[in-house]
Amino acid sequence: MxxxxxxxxxxxxxRVMAALAEIDAxxxxxxxxxxxCELVLTSADGRLxxxxxxxxxxxxxxxxxxxxxxxxxxxARMPAYRAADAEARARADASNQAVATLLxxxxxxxxxxxxxxxxxRSKPYxxxxxxxxxxxxxxxxxxxxxxxxxxxxxxxxxxxxKSISSVRSIVREAGxxxxxxxxxxxxxxxxxxxxxEGLDIRVHVVGSQVFATACASPVVDYxxxxxxxxxxxxxxxxxxxxRCVALAQALDLPVAGIDLKRRxxxxxxxxEVNPSPGFSWFEAATGQxxxxxxxxxxxxx
Amino acid sequence: MHAVICDPGLDPSAAWATARLRERLGDVLxxxxxxxxxxxxxxxxxxxxxxxxxxxxxxxxxxxxxxGAAVLNRVxxxxxxxxxxxxxxxxxxxxxxxxxxxxTAFGRRIVNAPHPSGLAGRERRxxxxxxxxxxxxxxxxxxxxxDAAAPAPAPRQGVVIDGMAFGLPDALADAACALAxxxxxxxxxxxxxxxxxxxxxxxxxxxxxxxxxxxxxxxxxxxxxAAEDDA
Numbered sequence: 001m002x003x004x005x006x007x008x009x010x011x012x013x014x015r016v017m018a019a020l021a022e023i024d025a026x027x028x029x030x031x032x033x034x035x036x037c038e039l040v041l042t043s044a045d046g047r048l049x050x051x052x053x054x055x056x057x058x059x060x061x062x063x064x065x066x067x068x069x070x071x072x073x074x075x076a077r078m079p080a081y082r083a084a085d086a087e088a089r090a091r092a093d094a095s096n097q098a099v100a101t102l103l104x105x106x107x108x109x110x111x112x113x114x115x116x117x118x119x120x121r122s123k124p125y126x127x128x129x130x131x132x133x134x135x136x137x138x139x140x141x142x143x144x145x146x147x148x149x150x151x152x153x154x155x156x157x158x159x160x161x162k163s164i165s166s167v168r169s170i171v172r173e174a175g176x177x178x179x180x181x182x183x184x185x186x187x188x189x190x191x192x193x194x195x196x197e198g199l200d201i202r203v204h205v206v207g208s209q210v211f212a213t214a215c216a217s218p219v220v221d222y223x224x225x226x227x228x229x230x231x232x233x234x235x236x237x238x239x240x241x242x243r244c245v246a247l248a249q250a251l252d253l254p255v256a257g258i259d260l261k262r263r264x265x266x267x268x269x270x271x272e273v274n275p276s277p278g279f280s281w282f283e284a285a286t287g288q289x290x291x292x293x294x295x296x297x298x299x300x301x
Numbered sequence: 302m303h304a305v306i307c308d309p310g311l312d313p314s315a316a317w318a319t320a321r322l323r324e325r326l327g328d329v330l331x332x333x334x335x336x337x338x339x340x341x342x343x344x345x346x347x348x349x350x351x352x353x354x355x356x357x358x359x360x361x362x363x364x365x366x367x368x369g370a371a372v373l374n375r376v377x378x379x380x381x382x383x384x385x386x387x388x389x390x391x392x393x394x395x396x397x398x399x400x401x402x403x404x405t406a407f408g409r410r411i412v413n414a415p416h417p418s419g420l421a422g423r424e425r426r427x428x429x430x431x432x433x434x435x436x437x438x439x440x441x442x443x444x445x446x447x448d449a450a451a452p453a454p455a456p457r458q459g460v461v462i463d464g465m466a467f468g469l470p471d472a473l474a475d476a477a478c479a480l481a482x483x484x485x486x487x488x489x490x491x492x493x494x495x496x497x498x499x500x501x502x503x504x505x506x507x508x509x510x511x512x513x514x515x516x517x518x519x520x521x522x523x524x525x526x527a528a529e530d531d532a
Contacts, residue, residue, distance in 0.1 A: 040445065
C-alpha cells in the first residue's frame with residue numbers, strides 16, 4: 001500500500017494520484033485539507049504499528065504501508081480545520097503529528113523524508129554540499145558587511161540577491177539603488193551571488209531517471225516571467241545527468257528538482273536542489289511523464 | 302584556539318564546561334551565539350576555492366574555522382534577529398539559515414555538527430528518539446504518536462561523549478553509545494525512568510552529569526578534531 005499525504009487538488013499530488021490509479025497501484029490519501037482522515041501510530045520495541053482510517057471507511061494497517069509520497073501542507077490553515085469543533089481539531093492535530101512521525105520512521109520508500117528535505121532550509125549549507133559533490137556553484141557571499149559586498153561586486157560586476165533560508169523569494173539583480181542602500185544589511189545578512197549567464201535548466205530526478213527542461217525567459221527568475229517563460233524538454237549530456245542523479249542520491253532525495261544553468265562556455269553551474277519540487281508546471285508544459293515516473297518508483301518499492 | 306558557542310546566561314552547563322576545558326586545553330573562546338549572523342564582518346563565501354566563514358568578535362579578533370582549533374556547539378536557540386516589524390519572522394529565518402551554514406563551515410571540527418533542522422544537531426520528535434533507542438537496544442516505553450502524556454520523571458540521566466557513556470550503569474552504556482552512533486552525534490544526553498526505560502534524549506545535555514571524566518573525554522575529542530586535516 002502506498003500512502004499519499006497532502007491536499008488532493010494540489011498539482012503534483014493530484015498528478016501522482018492519477019498516475020497511481022492508471023497503473024492500478026493500491027494507494028490511500030491522507031487528505032490534509034479535511035479533518036476526516038485519522039492515523040494512529042504506535043511503536044513497541046522498535047516495531048511500528050497502528051492504522052490509517054480514511055473517510056470512506058477504508059482501514060489500512062501501518063505495517064502494510066511500504067511507500068509514501070508527501071506534499072505536506074499546514075493542515076491548521078485549511079478551511080475545514082478552522083471550521084471544525086475542538087474535538088475534531090484535536091484529532092486532526094494528533095493524526096497530522098502521527099503522519100509526520102511515520103514519514104520519518106517508515107522503513108520503506110518515502111518521497112521525501114523531512115530530515116533530507118531540510119537541506120534546503122539553509123541555501124548556503126546546501127550549496128556547500130553541492131560544491132563538495134562536484135558541481136560548479138555560483139560565487140556566493142552571505143554577509144552583513146557592506147564593505148565585503150562592495151569588494152565582491154568589484155570582482156563580479158553583476159550580482160543577484162535572494163533569500164538564505166527556504167522562505168521563497170524572487171531572485172533579483174542588484175541594481176544601483178540596491179547597492180546604494182547596502183548599509184541596511186547590517187541588521188540581517190543577505191545572500192549575494194555572481195550572476196551566471198546562460199540557459200536555465202530545471203532537472204527533475206526521480207530515482208535514476210532525469211527529466212530536464214530548458215527554461216528560456218527574459219527575466220532573471222524565470223518562475224516570475226508572467227507567461228513569458230518558454231519551457232521545452234532538454235537532453236542533458238549523460239555525465240551531467242549522472243551527476244544530477246548522484247547529487248540527489250547524496251542528499252537522500254529520491255525525487256528532486258535541481259536548478260542548473262548551462263553557461264555560454266559549455267560548463268554547468270548548480271544553484272540549488274528543491275527537495276519537494278512542484279513539477280506539475282513543467283510536466284504540463286513539456287509532457288514529460290514525471291508523475292508516472294514517481295508512481296512507478298512508489299509502486300516498485 | 303578552541304571555542305564554545307553558547308548563550309552562557311541560559312546554559313550554565315556550557316559555562317561550567319568552558320571553565321574546565323580551559324584547565325585542560327588552555328585558552329578557550331566563549332562565543333555568544335547571538336554573534337552568528339549578527340557580529341561585525343559576518344561572512345560566508347562559497348566558490349571554486351572552497352567554503353569560508355568568519356566573523357569579528359567584539360574584541361576585534363577574527364573567529365573562523367582553522368586547523369588546530371575545534372568548537373563545542375551549544376547553540377540552544379537561533380540567534381536573535383535585529384529586524385522588528387513585518388519582516389521580523391523573515392529575518393529570523395534568514396539569520397537561522399546563515400547560522401547553520403556558518404557552523405557547518407567548521408566541518409569535523411565542530412562537536413556536535415549542526416543540521417538544517419537543528420543548530421545543535423538534527424531535531425527529532427520524542428517518538429523518533431524512542432524508536433531509534435529501541436533499535437539501539439535501549440529499553441523504551443511503548444508509545445503512540447501524539448501522546449499528550451506529561452513527561453515521565455527521569456531519576457537517571459546520562460551523557461555519551463565520543464563513544465563513552467557517563468552516569469549510566471554498564472547495562473545501559475553500550476546501547477546508549479549505539480544510540481549516539483545511530484543519531485550521528487558526538488554528544489548525546491539521555492534520561493531514563495525508574496524502570497530504566499528511555500524517556501528522552503537531547504543533543505544539549507547538562508555536561509555536569511559527566512563530571513571531570515566527561516570533560517577529559519570532551520577535551521580529548523576537541524583536540525583530536527582540531528588536529529584533523531580538512532576533508
